[in-house]
Amino acid sequence: MRVSGMRVERIVAGSPDRDIAGAPALVLKEPISFWGGVSPVSGRLTDPRSRYHQRSLAGVALFIRELRGSSSGSSVLLELIYRRLAPAAIILDAPDAILALGAIVGREMGWHSPPILRLSAAEQDLIDDGVSIAITRDGWLRIGDIAQSQE
Amino acid sequence: MNLDSHERGLLEGAAGEGAALAMRVLVESARVLGATRLVPIRSAHIDGCLYHGDSGTLFAERLVGLGARVAVPTTLNVGALDLLHGGRTRLEPAARSMAHRLMAAHIAMGARQTWTCAPYQAGHRPAAGEDVAWGESNAVAFCNSVLGARTNRYGDFLDICAAITGRAPRTGLHLPENRLARILIDATAVPQSFWRNDIAFPILGAWLGRTVGQQVAAIEGIGHPTEDQLKALGAAAASSGSVGLFHVIGVTPEASSRSIAFGNLPPERIISLDLKALATARASLSTANRIAGEPIDAVAIGSPHLSSEELRTLDRLLGERQCEKPLYACTGRHAVEALREEGIGERLSHRGVIVVTDTCIVVTPVLPAGGGVLVTNSGKFAHYAPQNTGYEVIFATLQECIESAVQGSLQLDAGEWHES
Numbered sequence: 001m002r003v004s005g006m007r008v009e010r011i012v013a014g015s016p017d018r019d020i021a022g023a024p025a026l027v028l029k030e031p032i033s034f035w036g037g038v039s040p041v042s043g044r045l046t047d048p049r050s051r052y053h054q055r056s057l058a059g060v061a062l063f064i065r066e067l068r069g070s071s072s073g074s075s076v077l078l079e080l081i082y083r084r085l086a087p088a089a090i091i092l093d094a095p096d097a098i099l100a101l102g103a104i105v106g107r108e109m110g111w112h113s114p115p116i117l118r119l120s121a122a123e124q125d126l127i128d129d130g131v132s133i134a135i136t137r138d139g140w141l142r143i144g145d146i147a148q149s150q151e
Numbered sequence: 152m153n154l155d156s157h158e159r160g161l162l163e164g165a166a167g168e169g170a171a172l173a174m175r176v177l178v179e180s181a182r183v184l185g186a187t188r189l190v191p192i193r194s195a196h197i198d199g200c201l202y203h204g205d206s207g208t209l210f211a212e213r214l215v216g217l218g219a220r221v222a223v224p225t226t227l228n229v230g231a232l233d234l235l236h237g238g239r240t241r242l243e244p245a246a247r248s249m250a251h252r253l254m255a256a257h258i259a260m261g262a263r264q265t266w267t268c269a270p271y272q273a274g275h276r277p278a279a280g281e282d283v284a285w286g287e288s289n290a291v292a293f294c295n296s297v298l299g300a301r302t303n304r305y306g307d308f309l310d311i312c313a314a315i316t317g318r319a320p321r322t323g324l325h326l327p328e329n330r331l332a333r334i335l336i337d338a339t340a341v342p343q344s345f346w347r348n349d350i351a352f353p354i355l356g357a358w359l360g361r362t363v364g365q366q367v368a369a370i371e372g373i374g375h376p377t378e379d380q381l382k383a384l385g386a387a388a389a390s391s392g393s394v395g396l397f398h399v400i401g402v403t404p405e406a407s408s409r410s411i412a413f414g415n416l417p418p419e420r421i422i423s424l425d426l427k428a429l430a431t432a433r434a435s436l437s438t439a440n441r442i443a444g445e446p447i448d449a450v451a452i453g454s455p456h457l458s459s460e461e462l463r464t465l466d467r468l469l470g471e472r473q474c475e476k477p478l479y480a481c482t483g484r485h486a487v488e489a490l491r492e493e494g495i496g497e498r499l500s501h502r503g504v505i506v507v508t509d510t511c512i513v514v515t516p517v518l519p520a521g522g523g524v525l526v527t528n529s530g531k532f533a534h535y536a537p538q539n540t541g542y543e544v545i546f547a548t549l550q551e552c553i554e555s556a557v558q559g560s561l562q563l564d565a566g567e568w569h570e571s
Contacts, residue, residue: 046538048537071287071288071310078308079206081206082204082209097184097309097320098306100180101180104179104308105176105210116183
């Protein structure tokens with residue numbers, strides 16, 4: 001049986017450009033600033049005032065509704081890429097050049113860089129924190145656990 | 152992407168491999184931003200010289216190795232080291248070396264060694280209407296709002312790529328229609344006496360950023376703020392929201408009147424500002440609960456970097472007194488240089504003020520290790536210090552900051568702000 005998915009728009013392709021399977025979803029419901037909000041050393045969220053404090057970004061499908069704050073976010077993402085602590089994919093409500101830059105430069109440097117994708121905040125609401133996410137190169141996002149239960 | 156022959160040439164390596172790499176990054180970013188063409192820029196301000204990790208150094212050195220040079224006058228934002236005061240930062244030797252290499256790479260590409268987040272205080276003041284490419288959120292807000300020059304918030308990497316290519320994506324705040332105010336902030340209900348308080352403007356900025364996010368607002372009824380007050384407003388707004396441009400009606404260059412600020416259109420939204428909202432915004436800037444007389448560990452001012460005038464004010468308010476707790480005064484080397492003949496830097500140092508140049512306390516480890524309670528009058532320090540330094544923050548006026556440093560304990564003025 002064919003499992004329905006959600007269309008995600010590609011902002012920046014991953015490098016290498018490949019399918020992603022089994023990435024746990026980290027669905028941020030509050031705004032995030034990469035600079036100041038993410039440790040480039042540990043890849044963890046650092047704001048003690050946030051309910052996501054200490055969650056790791058490494059290997060997750062990171063859903064972000066709202067980005068804010070410093071333009072140094074590109075550097076933090078590039079450092080995560082360089083240290084192999086980057087999310088498997090970053091899914092935004094709206095295109096964002098600051099995060100895109102980190103991924104574009106990561107690709108230019110020849111490092112493994114996550115795709116930056118777009119999915120509306122309303123559709124992000126359908127995704128529960130922690131579920132398993134698959135994203136194909138041609139832009140389909142599926143919730144892995146549903147796929148398994150229907151097989 | 153519609154590129155002209157010069158731009159296509161850069162992409163094809165006519166000006167070398169470094170410029171070609173910069174052009175690839177620029178064109179790809181322009182595509183992400185939805186731009187179909189590029190705009191020539193007159194100057195650049197680079198935020199990418201701040202060390203965040205080895206990756207940024209490796210990228211800058213890749214550009215240098217490929218022969219890249221800046222094509223327009225370019226200033227540099229803070230680095231992670233105070234090059235004038237060795238040992239000021241507590242970076243580990245490996246990070247110190249990489250931070251230094253990153254700063255050196257930017258010098259090698261031909262940028263001016265300004266090392267300040269307030270390049271507009273260091274003589275870099277583009278004319279109204281000029282297209283430029285600036286990084287660092289407070290500098291961007293100031294450049295657009297107070298100078299009337301046109302820039303988007305250029306993140307690390309895009310800023311240096313724009314400087315190398317002399318181009319930026321033609322989108323966002325480069326386009327006149329996107330610079331018009333959409334939201335009117337009506338502050339006429341706030342008593343005029345409030346705006347004489349020196350922390351009024353960072354509080355307004357913190358509120359503005361949270362309220363309008365990236366939308367362009369025009370503020371009415373806050374009198375005639377000084378350049379330093381507008382600087383504080385913009386910095387707080389850019390850190391709490393993503394404000395890249397705001398107008399103050401009757402004050403800033405694109406808002407000589409309400410109708411000009413809004414392009415003869417009615418505001419899409421009118422928000423009335425009152426003291427209650429400002430009190431809430433003020434409370435949000437402090438994370439520590441301390442009452443007057445309780446101990447504090449350090450005081451920090453100067454985000455954005457203190458102007459010469461602000462250093463003079465610090466000197467005057469401190470007088471001959473000695474600081475019991477360290478008072479960190481972050482500023483640019485240009486401001487220190489300008490005051491050299493007045494002997495202010497030396498006098499401040501003798502009285503326990505730690506003058507920090509070329510960098511600042513939230514971007515690199517300067518404050519004593521172990522955390523504690525930090526008193527600051529900067530909305531931006533208040534925003535970033537808890538996450539970046541491990542210090543809890545108390546937001547206070549400049550006078551309260553200075554008295555707290557002198558006494559070594561929290562000193563608060565009597566007044567309406569502490570009774571609510």
